Amino acid sequence: MSKVLFVEPEKCTGCRTCELICSFNHSEEFNPLNSRVSVISFEKTGFSFPAVCQQCSAAACMQVCPVGAITRDETTGAMLVNHSTCLRCKMCTIACPFGATFYDFTHDVILKCDLCNGDPACVKLCPSGAISYRESNTANLSRRKVVASRMKQVYEEGLQ
Secondary structure, three states, X not given: OOEEEEEOHHHOOOOOHHHHHHXXXXXXXXXXHHXXXXXXXXXXXXXXXXXXXXXXXXOHXXXXXXXXXXXXXXXXXXXXXXXXXXXXXXXXXXXXXXXXXXXXXXXXXXXXXXXXXXXXXXXXXXXXXXXXXXXXXXXXXXXXXXXXXXXXXXXXXXXX
C-alpha cells in the first residue's frame, strides 16, 4: 500500500514552516522559492492551504513529459524528475491540476515533492498537524468523511 501526503486545510495556520523546511531539506537554504510545497493563502478569509504533489496514479505531469523525465519511485511512490533528461519545457507545471509542480528559475530545474525518500520533513515539522503522511486508503476515507460532514452542514443550514 502506498502512502501519500494528506492535507487538512482547516488545521493550516499559514505559518509556511512546510515551505521553509522543504527548501532547507532540498537546497540547504530557507527559501520558499526552492520549496516543493507552496502555501496558498486567502488573506480576506484567513484560509491557507499547502499545495503538495498528490503523487497521482495517472499523473498528468508524467504523461505530458515529452522525454519521459518524470518517473515513479517504486519504493515511495513519489514522482521523480530526472534533471539530466528533463528539457525544462515546463509542460508538467502546466499539466498539474493541483499546481504542485514548480520551475526553479535560479537553478533551472523542475521541483516536485519526492516525499523526502519516504520520511517527509514537512510532516514532522508542521506545528499544527495540517500535513500528515498516511496510507492512501486511510487518507481517502478520512477525506470522504470530512466532505460528507460539510455537505450535511450545508444541507442543514439550507433547511433553516
